[in-house]
Amino acid sequence: MTLDTTAAAAAADAPSSEADASDAVRPLLSDAGEPSSAEELDARYAPYARRDAYGVMGRGPLAPTEAARLALAAAVLVPLRFVAGMLVLLLYYLVCRVCTLFADADEGRPRLAGWRRKAVLRSGCALSRAMLFVFGFYWIRETDKRLPNAEVSDVDVTSMAIFMIFLVRNWAHEQTQDVNQNQPEELGRPGAIVSNHVSYVDILYHMSASFPSFVAKESVSRLPLVGLISKCLGCIFVQRESKSSDSKGVSGAVTERVLEVCKDKNTPMMLLFPEGTTTNGDYLLPFKTGAFLASAPVQPVILRYPYRRFSPAWDSMDGARHVFLLLCQFVNYMEVVRLPVYYPSEKEKGDPKLYANNVRKLIAMEGNLVLSNLGLADKRVYHAALSGSSLPGAQHEKDD
Secondary structure (H helix, E strand, O other), X not given: OOOOHHHHHHHHHOOHHHHHHHHHOOOOHHHHOOOOOHHHHHHHOHHHOOXXXXXXXXXXXXXXXXXXXXHHHHHHHHHHHHHHHHHHHHHHHHHHHHHOOOOOEEOOEEOOOOHHHHHHHHHHHHHHHHHHHHOOOOEEEEEEXXXXXXXXXXXXXXXXXXXXXXHHHHHHHHHOOOOOOOOOHHHOOOOEEEEOOOOOHHHHHHHHHOOOEEEEEHHHHHOOXXXXXXXXXXXXXXXXXXXXXXXHHHHHHHHHHHHHHHHOOOOOOEEEOOOOOOOOXXXXXXXXXXXXXXXXXXXXXXXXXXXXXXXXXOOOOOHHHHHHHHHHOOOOEEEEEEOOOEOOOHHHHOOHHHHHHHHHHHHHHHHOOEEOOOOHHHHHHHXXXXXXXXXXXXXXXXXX
């Protein structure tokens, strides 16, 4: 489906008044002073504040019934899910190990083609969905606005057996219809998926849907099991703290890969989170321009995580505790909205900041998200305040 860039740009400009209003109330750390209460702190850093039953940093007081439910889940549900998750991870590692045997490599990245690529691709999609099932995402509600008269579809399974049968019978066909289906060839294939960033679960969903590559820390490539998998995904590995991998170098690598995707249909699309960090899912932070420097079309995707007790949003909490509480929740929910591929206008091609800002406004409008101009440096200040530590000068630190 072709998206009229003129209409898209006009639609993107529609919420500009809300954006300006949101930007106008940004807390200026140098002038606002120290917050007098936890409520004021949460209000000042609203995009990162948790509002679920587990409170700040997941350590809030629990009602007796909630504590009992948590204890029961920790004793029964967590061990079962942990074992199942490790089996899924190990199975995919073995698939990747077999498929990379005697395969050519380019700078540590296996060059997979033919049956090797198909095996890695199809098993990766299927097992990523299986991992989501292990985490309690039994239903995923998807709305595809790329298609006319798009309707919401629910993936509803009642047992792992039924779910795996469904995958075996249908996934191979579905996988051939990736995010660029029905797009006119003359307009070009989208080079990247751009999505709001709420949780590490975001990556699992995108792997199950389109199996893209993404940017990861260089240390990920050396992790047991995950390291080989990330290489098969074609990830771009960077060192945030290294001067040799500054933002300019990372942006250059991303631009090069996006252009490669546009030219070679066998190259997996890039998955990019232009915000650069996670939020609580209600806000949209400023977009970095790395995903838009290539002036290639992008596929916008919006993720939401409705919840009742524990929010899957990964914010203001250490990773181990978040995974534990997520596994303790019997059912987790996810909603996905796929927007039409965004083709930049000539003006946007010449101005990556304008391109990024227009896509951001479009995602905010379609996803009913509040625009905020806070960034990673503000998030670090907020986390430091929650933990009672000081972070001198963090408010002036440049975002990664």
